[in-house]
Amino acid sequence: MSEKPIPRAALNTPQDELSPAESVKRKGFISWLVVGWVAFASATGTFLAMIVRFLFPNVLFEPPQSFKIGFPDDFQIGVVDERFKALRGIWVIRDSEGIYVLSTVCTHLGCTPNWLRTEGKFKCPCHGSGFRKSGINFEGPAPRPLERYRIVLAENGQIIVDKSIKFQQEKGQWSHPEAFLKV
Amino acid sequence: MLDWLKSVVDFISTPSISLTLILLMFPFVFPPTAWFETWHRRLGLHNLWTNRGGLVMFSVITLIFVWGFTDVNFSKILGKPDNVPIMILIYSVFFFLWLAMKSAYENDAHIAAGEPVQEYYPPEDKVLVWPDLVYIELIALILMMVFLLVWSIGLPAPLEEPANPSLSPNPAKAPWYFLGLQEMLVYFDPWLAGVVFPSLIIVGLMAIPYLDSDRKGSGYYSFAGRRTAVFVFLFGWLVLWVFLIVVGTFFRGPNWNFFGPFEEWSVTKVVPLININLSEYVWVKLLRVGLPANPLVRESVGIIMLVLYFGLTPVMLARGKLRPLLDKLGSIRYSLIIFLALAMVLLPIKMYLRWTLNLHYIISIPEAFFNI
Ligand code: FES
Numbered sequence: 001m002s003e004k005p006i007p008r009a010a011l012n013t014p015q016d017e018l019s020p021a022e023s024v025k026r027k028g029f030i031s032w033l034v035v036g037w038v039a040f041a042s043a044t045g046t047f048l049a050m051i052v053r054f055l056f057p058n059v060l061f062e063p064p065q066s067f068k069i070g071f072p073d074d075f076q077i078g079v080v081d082e083r084f085k086a087l088r089g090i091w092v093i094r095d096s097e098g099i100y101v102l103s104t105v106c107t108h109l110g111c112t113p114n115w116l117r118t119e120g121k122f123k124c125p126c127h128g129s130g131f132r133k134s135g136i137n138f139e140g141p142a143p144r145p146l147e148r149y150r151i152v153l154a155e156n157g158q159i160i161v162d163k164s165i166k167f168q169q170e171k172g173q174w175s176h177p178e179a180f181l182k183v
Numbered sequence: 184m185l186d187w188l189k190s191v192v193d194f195i196s197t198p199s200i201s202l203t204l205i206l207l208m209f210p211f212v213f214p215p216t217a218w219f220e221t222w223h224r225r226l227g228l229h230n231l232w233t234n235r236g237g238l239v240m241f242s243v244i245t246l247i248f249v250w251g252f253t254d255v256n257f258s259k260i261l262g263k264p265d266n267v268p269i270m271i272l273i274y275s276v277f278f279f280l281w282l283a284m285k286s287a288y289e290n291d292a293h294i295a296a297g298e299p300v301q302e303y304y305p306p307e308d309k310v311l312v313w314p315d316l317v318y319i320e321l322i323a324l325i326l327m328m329v330f331l332l333v334w335s336i337g338l339p340a341p342l343e344e345p346a347n348p349s350l351s352p353n354p355a356k357a358p359w360y361f362l363g364l365q366e367m368l369v370y371f372d373p374w375l376a377g378v379v380f381p382s383l384i385i386v387g388l389m390a391i392p393y394l395d396s397d398r399k400g401s402g403y404y405s406f407a408g409r410r411t412a413v414f415v416f417l418f419g420w421l422v423l424w425v426f427l428i429v430v431g432t433f434f435r436g437p438n439w440n441f442f443g444p445f446e447e448w449s450v451t452k453v454v455p456l457i458n459i460n461l462s463e464y465v466w467v468k469l470l471r472v473g474l475p476a477n478p479l480v481r482e483s484v485g486i487i488m489l490v491l492y493f494g495l496t497p498v499m500l501a502r503g504k505l506r507p508l509l510d511k512l513g514s515i516r517y518s519l520i521i522f523l524a525l526a527m528v529l530l531p532i533k534m535y536l537r538w539t540l541n542l543h544y545i546i547s548i549p550e551a552f553f554n555i
Contacts (some may be wrong), residue, residue: 086349104349109373111351116438119453125353127369128439130456139456140439143372144549170549 063087066162068154072183075099080115080133090149090161091115091122093133098182101149101161102135108142122146136169145169151181189254193443196434199538202531205422215414232284240277257444260433264338269359269432276425280417286404294405302403353437353450362431363424369439370533372544372554380526387523391416394512394520419527458543461485478548485546489555492529497521 069092075081081092089112091102102122104112111126121138122131129140136145150165159181167173174180195201212228214220223229230236248270251257260266290300310316357365367376399408406413436442437450459468465484466474475481497518501509509517536542544554 086347089349109368109377111355112349113351114353114438116451118451123438125351125438126355127365128456139458141369141371141543143544143547143552143554 065164066160068158068160070159071157072099072153072159072181080117082115085112088161088163090163092159092161094183095133098180099151099159100135100180101151103147103149103163103166105147106142107137107144107146108140113146148174148179150178152178153181189445190443193446196443197441198430198434199535201430202422202426202534205426206531209418209422210414213410213414213417215411220410229288232281232288234285237278237281237285240281241274244273244277251444254445256447259448260444264341265356265359266432267334267338269428272359272425272428276421280421283404284406287406290403290405291407294407300403300405354435354439356431356435359428359432363427366427366431366435367530370530370537372552374552375555380530383523383526387527390519390523394516394523415524423527423530456541458537458541460543460547461488461545462547464540464542478550482546482548485544485555489545493522493525496525 067088069084069088072094075092075094077094077096079094081094084090084092085104089104091104093100093102106113106124106126106129108124108127108129111124113122113124113129113131115121116123120133122133122135124130124140124142127141129137129142131137131142131146134145135148137143145168148167148169150162150167152160152162154160165178167176167179195204210216210219211223211226212231214223231240248261251261261270286301290302293300356362364376364381367380370376371380395412397409397412399405433444434441436446436448437452440452440454442448442452461484462474462481466472466481479486500521501517505517505521508520512520533542533545536545546553546555548554
């Protein structure tokens, strides 16, 4: 093997010691350190506060949580109405006794399931959860049924859906009178 | 003939079958004990880690891909720009596995013959970081940049329409490196499969050097000295991570149903998967009384089973086969290692329970967001 240069650090030269005149006075150094840290901490804190503030927008361009979806007769018995899925995130379903509103958010991890009409089930494309027309989970990993939203009649006979109030089956809330509109 | 072969491949790809085959083969390919080692040699599997074996593995993988590209359905999956990294992954995993195992087997032979390992250099023979190492790194860096540039120009990443919260693509697939996690999510509640297990994986991997303080094999490749440790690690890495990525990429189609690689991805494929909780099995099907109202009573069977699984198995193993491990590591390290291993094995166990018994959850308390 050819000879290799020896790294300088290995030569073990003693380091020159700093003369006292060159070194910063200890007391002054510490007070500069304090000023520096305080400045750094307050700058970081301000930035953090700004970031947190950023999470709460002044204006929210969201469709209202409570809205009218038409008259009960607009909905056919046995049909899953998908007209409101894209904008409002709900399915409206009418059975022989009445109407209920299901959320389109999968209770597993929040994907949007698809209504498969021929199979009569909602099927999630993310991990394969399946829900019956009633919203009950029966296949795949979803741990609980789809949520239902509040549904009531307005004075003029139109249906009002209120997404700010939801009813969860596993908590026994589906029997609440406003979870189901009798028609 | 080929069509027949395709349906055979489709059949074998069903995860319940392919995973079983892999699990059966695994200890013979990476023998964890002396008994498996004898069979490993007898079956000639040690020849995998030679030049010839590497060539055979490379040809088999390439042949499968070439065959796949000639098929209407398989080529649709293979041709996706998203899936190119997975093909690179498959090649590179096999290549580095082969390289490491080959070096390990050669070293083992050296050690058996009383010679120094390949990585051994006499202490006075050193290489300098600068310039020797830094230059190599610089060249590797530039080559990698060139590769990434050519790739991104030649095969642009697909830009799709803006995201729409009310419309999930069908199937909705995670980025390729997360497909193993996504597969895990099929069998577990999101907080387990999405939070607890990934943290356990990361923390567990970081803990390995502290839990396993055996210096044997450090600094050089070797298999014979660390066969069980290597087996356990490769099981987690190859089966529970890489294989699940392959499953997620090639075997999962619309509605997250299983499809063989040569099968058409039909949206209307119906697979009935009616899942039942363990509590329903016990209270309704077996005892024929209704579900108890109190969730804790209802789920008591599952809770007891899990407590026994995590509590009793380490004790029984310590009484039996793993006694030497306990003596060597001490009780704290021993129980941590066994806990991590048991948590790891819980995944295939749950997968099998789902496939065979349609088991939904072992413990299912949706009232409190607690499902296992
Ligand atoms: S998000 Fe729907 S199944 Fe996972």
